[in-house]
Amino acid sequence: MSDASRAVKLPSLDPAAGRIMRLGIMGGTFDPIHYGHLAVAEQAREALRLDLVLFMPAGSPAFKQDARVSDAEDRYAMTVLATAANPAFYASRFEIDRPGVTYTVDTLRALRAHYPASVELFFITGADAILDLLTWHDAADMARLATFIAATRPGYDIVQAQRRVEASGVGFDVRYIEIPALAISSTNIRDRVRGGKSVRYLTSESVIGYIQKNGLYRPGPDAFGTDALEEGEQHGR
Structure with a gap:
């Protein structure tokens, strides 16, 4: 087990003899997490x-170094609330407790070192991100460490992404x-909250309650950066 994985809690995965287990990794800023x-x-x-499926709010997202991002503790708390009802979902502090800029490859390396070879890693992202995948930090090592799941919308043309990869x-x-x-994005939710508009049915009632209780996304001049990926809102390049 690596020093990085010792420092934070990860779910226990103990495969039965001869059984392969599949761990999904869903990264993102989650500012806020939504449906x-x-x-x-x-x-x-x-x-x-x-x-x-391991939900990992990014600590210091590599692609949002120049953007305003909500406090990591708030983003983690909202992720816990939103995923609590699904026993197959697990909200992790893995990235927010790790110092430095968040890169996907570092997370995958730490997870690969933490879990036995009988646990396969599947990184979930939006199909749009696949076009940029080759430019991410240490892309070749990412390809070695995990299988990638690209979520597409109905009618989305995946041929360009497939050919490029x-x-x-x-x-x-x-x-x-x-x-x-x-058609839901964190950017839109933040904008609607600032404008005093309803965000019901865009994210869970528990997340809405947390936003209201903690005064997140209040109206003001401090604009947040636009989400890089509206589907998966992935966290590190």
Whole structure:
């Protein structure tokens, strides 16, 4: 077990003799987490027969270093509330408790060192992110460490992404799944809260209650950055 994985709690996965277990990793800023994130995770769990989906709010997202992001404790608390009802979902402090900029490859390395080889890693992202995958930090090592699940919307043309990944020669194993067309984003939720508009049915009542109780996304000049990925809102490059 690595020093990084010792420092924070991760769910226990003890495969029975000869059984392979599949761990999904759902990263994101989750500012706030919403039904779009949950729908993607559930569809991925079902389609790829994942045993558990690990939700990891990013600590210091690499692609949002110049953007205002809510406190990590608030984003983690909302993730816990939103995922509590699904026994196959687990909210982790793994990234928010780890110092430094959050890179996906570092998380995958730590998870691979923590779990036995009988636990397979599946990183869940939006299909749009697959086009940028080759530019992420240490992309070749990411390809070695995990299978990637790309969530697409109905009618989305995946040919361009498939050709780019194949032409790279890096060796990414990408599985494409179709999810319902939910026009929900964290950016839109923040904007609606600031404008005094309802966000009911965009995220869970528990998350809405937390936002209200803690005064998140209040009206003011301190604008938040636009989400890089509206579907998966992934966390590290």
